[in-house]
Every structure is written in structure tokens, then in C-alpha cells.
Amino acid sequence: MPLLHYAGRPALDLTDEQFAAATAPHAHALVDACAGAGKTRTLVARYLHRREAGAEPDRMALVTFTRRATAEMLDRLETFTQDRRALERRVRTIDGFAQAILRAAAGPFGVTADFGLLVDERRRANEGRGDEERPGESREGFAVRLFGRTALDADEDGTNLLGAFDGLRARLMGEAEIGRLAQSADVGDVWRRAARCYGDYRAAMDKAALYDHAEIQHRVIARCQAEPALAQKLFGRFTDLLVDEYQDVTAAQVAFFQLFLVGGGRLWAVGDEDQAIFGFRHAEVERIRRFGRDFPGARTYRLGTNLRCGRAITGLARAVIAGDRRRGTRPIALDERRDGDGWLNPGQVVAHEAEDAEAEGRWIARRIARLVDEEELPPERIAVLYRARPAAETVIETVRAALRRQRIPIEDSDKPGVAFRTIHESKGLEFEAVFLPGLVLGALPHYRATDAAARAEERRLFYVALTRAETRLHLSWPRCRMKRNGDPEAVRPSPLLVEGLAAALDGDGLDSGGLEWDGPEWDGPGSLDGWLARQGSRRIARPGLQATAPVRPKAGRPQPAKSLEEWLVGWSPAEIALLDEHLGRSLATLQGLIQRPYGELTRVVTLARADRAALRALRPS
Numbered sequence: 001m002p003l004l005h006y007a008g009r010p011a012l013d014l015t016d017e018q019f020a021a022a023t024a025p026h027a028h029a030l031v032d033a034c035a036g037a038g039k040t041r042t043l044v045a046r047y048l049h050r051r052e053a054g055a056e057p058d059r060m061a062l063v064t065f066t067r068r069a070t071a072e073m074l075d076r077l078e079t080f081t082q083d084r085r086a087l088e089r090r091v092r093t094i095d096g097f098a099q100a101i102l103r104a105a106a107g108p109f110g111v112t113a114d115f116g117l118l119v120d121e122r123r124r125a126n127e128g129r130g131d132e133e134r135p136g137e138s139r140e141g142f143a144v145r146l147f148g149r150t151a152l153d154a155d156e157d158g159t160n161l162l163g164a165f166d167g168l169r170a171r172l173m174g175e176a177e178i179g180r181l182a183q184s185a186d187v188g189d190v191w192r193r194a195a196r197c198y199g200d201y202r203a204a205m206d207k208a209a210l211y212d213h214a215e216i217q218h219r220v221i222a223r224c225q226a227e228p229a230l231a232q233k234l235f236g237r238f239t240d241l242l243v244d245e246y247q248d249v250t251a252a253q254v255a256f257f258q259l260f261l262v263g264g265g266r267l268w269a270v271g272d273e274d275q276a277i278f279g280f281r282h283a284e285v286e287r288i289r290r291f292g293r294d295f296p297g298a299r300t301y302r303l304g305t306n307l308r309c310g311r312a313i314t315g316l317a318r319a320v321i322a323g324d325r326r327r328g329t330r331p332i333a334l335d336e337r338r339d340g341d342g343w344l345n346p347g348q349v350v351a352h353e354a355e356d357a358e359a360e361g362r363w364i365a366r367r368i369a370r371l372v373d374e375e376e377l378p379p380e381r382i383a384v385l386y387r388a389r390p391a392a393e394t395v396i397e398t399v400r401a402a403l404r405r406q407r408i409p410i411e412d413s414d415k416p417g418v419a420f421r422t423i424h425e426s427k428g429l430e431f432e433a434v435f436l437p438g439l440v441l442g443a444l445p446h447y448r449a450t451d452a453a454a455r456a457e458e459r460r461l462f463y464v465a466l467t468r469a470e471t472r473l474h475l476s477w478p479r480c481r482m483k484r485n486g487d488p489e490a491v492r493p494s495p496l497l498v499e500g501l502a503a504a505l506d507g508d509g510l511d512s513g514g515l516e517w518d519g520p521e522w523d524g525p526g527s528l529d530g531w532l533a534r535q536g537s538r539r540i541a542r543p544g545l546q547a548t549a550p551v552r553p554k555a556g557r558p559q560p561a562k563s564l565e566e567w568l569v570g571w572s573p574a575e576i577a578l579l580d581e582h583l584g585r586s587l588a589t590l591q592g593l594i595q596r597p598y599g600e601l602t603r604v605v606t607l608a609r610a611d612r613a614a615l616r617a618l619r620p621s
């Protein structure tokens with residue numbers, strides 16, 4: 001592994017791809033990374049490399065999105081540079097930078113330097129508070145005083161008036177556009193109301209000298225864009241802007257970053273579009289995809305090896321994400337590092353179907369107890385991650401009660417223990433063992449995710465969740481749930497889960513040698529293959545498994561088997577030729593080459609492998 005030096009001493013071990021990204025020339029650069037690629041380490045290395053190359057510390061800015069990420073970055077950098085106070089001026093959240101600039105310049109922006117903050121209570125609880133931020137007032141309380149309790153009522157997408165105010169600013173909507181929105185019949189009530197009340201909201205903020213983060217950023221952007229000399233004065237000194245988590249940027253944030261570059265500074269950003277999960281907060285995954293257009297001349301560096309997860313876990317995760325047709329070919333490599341005995345970390349995937357949420361909770365608690373008691377895993381290395389709290393309530397409460405009975409610690413503010421989080425909150429974290437309960441249709445993908453963009457985000461959320469696990473991943477779901485009146489009601493397993501398990505059972509995505517894996521462990525009666533057949537996902541049984549896996553079409557919906565020829569009707573000659581040339585390669589590789597839906601590709605490949613001559617006959621000459 002190459003070593004990055006700092007101040008004449010070896011500082012960081014890096015992989016080849018990390019080294020190339022960290023030591024890239026001083027030009028705009030996008031570091032396009034996969035999960036577990038070591039983004040934080042590479043970002044720290046970039047900072048140290050630029051310092052070594054002579055960049056002045058006060059002309060560098062390092063932007064993160066959460067205070068937790070800022071704290072981690074500061075801790076890591078402090079071990080090399082020691083001067084924490086100076087570092088705190090350069091390493092900040094995006095909100096921290098905007099606030100510092102507005103306070104320092106105040107006058108030209110029409111504010112006083114000691115303005116107060118309106119702080120979103122929910123986000124503060126999730127992200128923790130940092131030193132840079134003054135206590136501030138509750139934004140929710142402010143909105144209720146102005147607009148009444150209905151200000152916090154969410155529409156069916158989960159957006160309330162405050163969320164819509166954020167949206168107007170995240171999308172950089174101008175006055176005219178907001179005026180049109182206020183009259184538009186194409187948007188929901190919450191958005192129309194936000195467009196109508198936006199002026200009142202801003203006036204009230206000015207009157208109280210209290211501002212929310214979006215407003216602070218918006219003021220800086222609007223004024224500096226209108227007055228280039230002011231932008232030059234405030235931002236002209238920056239030579240380097242380093243940005244983390246670029247996949248979750250909004251249009252406003254991109255405009256804010258562009259201000260940092262007015263003096264000829266260069267942007268070095270790292271992100272992973274497969275982990276873009278904040279669309280509901282107005283982040284636009286398209287931004288990372290059009291990085292080269294927003295920052296002309298940018299080069300791209302790929303960090304494509306997952307160094308966190310065991311190979312089976314990475315294999316499963318990449319088979320799931322390969323089903324996103326818009327992601328383009330971005331190969332994800334399995335970790336090839338071996339331990340002292342020459343052993344590759346295979347990781348373990350366990351699947352379990354429970355009768356209902358309570359039984360599922362008891363199963364999880366038993367597995368956790370086994371990990372803690374028999375494998376001596378520290379409880380804080382274990383996490384239970386769920387899509388949304390309400391749907392997961394029963395399972396969570398059952399697990400927690402069982403853990404308490406067994407005196408297994410549960411994480412509680414500063415006290416370490418088994419962690420319970422939403423998948424969104426788990427972003428950027430890693431655990432030895434991860435439990436993903438409640439994997440049913442309606443929970444993940446969430447029932448509110450109805451359009452293609454929202455469903456793609458649900459797939460990415462699942463990918464984020466899977467890739468939090470280092471060595472043990474547990475997937476579980478109930479067969480039924482309780483209706484409000486107490487009657488049980490059958491539920492369907494998540495199609496993302498079915499797709500992932502089918503791929504894992506085929507060993508798909510695990511092709512790069514050296515992994516001896518029997519597929520996911522099925523903890524329960526029957527077999528995984530049989531279960532998959534019942535889900536209708538295995539119409540084409542694999543030869544060796546036929547005995548245990550009778551292929552049954554789903555009741556009431558006969559599914560006649562399509563022939564290879566029928567499947568290939570919509571395929572282009574180039575796609576058919578690619579299939580023929582690469583048929584021996586893994587499904588994940590083929591998915592990278594041929595962007596067809598996962599289920600379709602699986603069937604076509606299976607049929608073509610069984611009858612190569614038929615494929616040849618269909619290939620145009």
C-alpha cells in the first residue's frame with residue numbers, strides 16, 4: 001500500500017486508488033466512491049497532501065454536512081496538525097460556514113452580527129450540536145406562533161410548511177417562480193401555502209433578527225451573486241474547497257460552493273451516488289451526475305473497493321444496487337485483502353422469516369445474545385436499523401425488552417450499547433453486526449415512494465443499510481402484521497429483499513475469486529430456495545436445487561414461461577452481442593455491461609446459458 005507522508009513523516013496508509021485521488025493535481029475533481037471505500041481517510045489525506053504541496057491552511061475550506069462528520073474530521077486532522085482552534089475555522093458544516101460568513105460581514109447583507117438562529121429541533125436531535133452554533137430558538141415554535149399549528153402538518157409526502165420553505169430555497173426559486181407556485185394547481189396544498197406565506201416568514205425572521213440555516217445560506221448566495229466584488233472580498237482567498245458526501249447536495253449548495261471558487265479555487269469533492277438518500281430534504285442526485293458540467297474541466301477518480309464489508313455482504317449489496325438502471329457502470333470490487341492466515345473476510349448473511357413482528361423481535365434478541373455471549377462481540381458493535389420508526393415499533397420494543405431482561409446494554413445518549421437507528425441516521429457509520437428487520441413491501445420500499453425517483457431512493461437506502469455491516473448481516477421480515485382492529489393481515493416481503501436474496505443464492509456478484517460461500521444462511525424451516533420460489537422469483541429453478549425447490553406459480557396468477565426469443569424482443573443487436581460475448585461472466589458484470597432490469601437479465605442469462613445455440617441463432621450477423 002502506498003504511504004502518504006506529512007511533515008516529513010509517514011502519515012497514512014492508502015490503497016492505490018485512494019492515493020491517486022488524494023494526490024490528484026490541483027484541479028476540480030470528483031472522487032466517485034462506493035460504500036466502505038475509505039472516503040474519510042482519503043479526504044484527510046487530500047487535506048494533508050495539499051498542505052504538503054504548499055496550500056495555505058487559511059485558504060482551504062473543508063465542508064461536511066453534519067456536525068458528527070465535522071467532529072470526526074477534526075479529530076482525525078488534529079492528530080496531524082494539533083492546532084484545533086485553527087482547524088475549527090477551516091473544517092465546518094456547510095451551515096457553519098454560511099453562518100460564519102454572514103456574521104463576519106453582516107452589514108452588506110442587511111443583518112446585525114449578533115443575529116439569533118432558528119434551529120430545526122428534529123435535525124438537532126439527530127445530528128447533535130456543535131460548538132460553532134449558538135443555542136438558538138426552535139424553528140417549529142417560531143412557525144407555530146406565526147402560522148398556527150397547521151404549520152407542522154405534513155402532506156402525504158411527509159412535507160410540512162417548514163420543509164416546503166426549505167425546498168423553495170434549496171431549489172433557488174426566484175420571486176417570480178414562487179409567485180407562480182402560489183397560484184399553481186399542479187402542486188399540493190403545503191407547497192402552495194409555503195409560496196404564499198414565504199414573504200411573511202422572511203419578514204418575521206428579519207423583525208425578530210432570527211434566521212434559519214436555509215435563509216442564512218440563501219442571503220449569502222443571493223447577495224454575492226448580485227455583487228461580484230463582495231463575493232471576491234469574502235471568498236476570493238480560497239484556493240481549495242474539499243467537500244464530503246457530494247451525492248446529497250442541493251442546487252443552493254452547489255451555488256454556495258461556486259462562491260468559494262471565485263478567486264480561482266478548486267473543488268475536490270467526494271461522494272457516492274448509490275448512497276444519495278436525502279431527496280426528501282431537496283437534495284438532487286443529478287448534481288453528482290452532472291459534476292463535470294457544473295465544474296468544467298473536472299477529473300473523476302474512482303474509489304471502487306468496499307473495504308468495510310465482508311465479500312458476501314458487498315456481493316449482495318452490489319447485486320441490489322445494480323438494479324438501479326440510472327446509475328451507469330460503476331463497478332464495485334470486493335475486498336481482496338487477506339489476514340495473517342491468508343483468509344479473505346467472507347462475511348455472513350442470515351435470512352429469517354418470522355410469523356409476526358413480535359416473533360421477529362424475539363429472534364433478533366436471541367441472535368444478539370448469541371453474538372454477545374458466545375462470540376463476545378461488544379454490544380456497541382451491533383445495530384438494529386429500520387426504515388421508519390412507526391412501522392418498526394413492535395419489533396424494536398420486543399428486542400429492547402428482551403435485551404433489558406438479559407442485561408445487554410442498549411445505547412442511550414452517551415452510554416454505549418446496541419444501537420437502534422433509522423437507516424438515514426446510520427449513514428456513514430459501521431457496525432460488526434447489523435440487523436435489518438421489517439423488510440416488507442410498504443416499509444422498504446416505503447409506501448409513500450410512488451414515483452420512479454422515490455423508488456430508486458428506496459433502493460439506495462437499502463444499499464446504505466446493507467453496507468453498514470462489516471461481518472454479519474441479518475435480514476428479517478414478518479409474514480403478517482396486526483391491523484388496527486387486532487386482526488392479523490398477510491404482508492408481502494420487500495421486492496428489494498427478494499431480488500437481493502435471489503442474487504445472493506446464485507452467488508451473483510461474488511465472482512472475483514477466492515470466496516467459498518454457500519449463500520445466505522436460512523434460519524428457519526424449509527429453504528431459501530423454496531421461499532424464493534414461492535415469491536415467484538425463481539420460475540427458472542437451478543438444476544441442483546429442483547428437488548428442494550418446487551417451482552410453483554403464484555396462486556391465481558399463472559405465469560407462462562417466456563422463451564429466450566420472446567425475452568429478447570426489445571433488445572438491440574449490440575446488447576445481444578454483448579450477452580453472447582460475456583455470457584460466462586458473472587451477472588453483476590453483465591449488469592454493468594447491459595443495463596437491463598435485474599430480473600429480466602437474470603432470466604435471459606439463465607436461458608441463454610442453458611441453450612447457447614439458441615442465443616447464437618438470435619444474434620444478428
Ligand SMILES: Nc1ncnc2c1ncn2[C@@H]1O[C@H](COP(=O)(O)OP(=O)(O)OP(=O)(O)O)[C@@H](O)[C@H]1O
Pocket residue numbers: 013014015018033034035036037038039040041272275307308427428429430467
Ligand atoms: N487504506 C485503508 N487501509 C485499511 N483500512 C481502510 C483503508 N481505508 C479505509 N479503511 C477502512 O475501511 C472502512 C470504511 O472506511 P470509511 O468509513 O471511511 O468508508 P466510507 O467511504 O466513508 O464509507 P460509507 O460511504 O459507506 O460510509 C473503515 O473501517 C476504514 O477504517
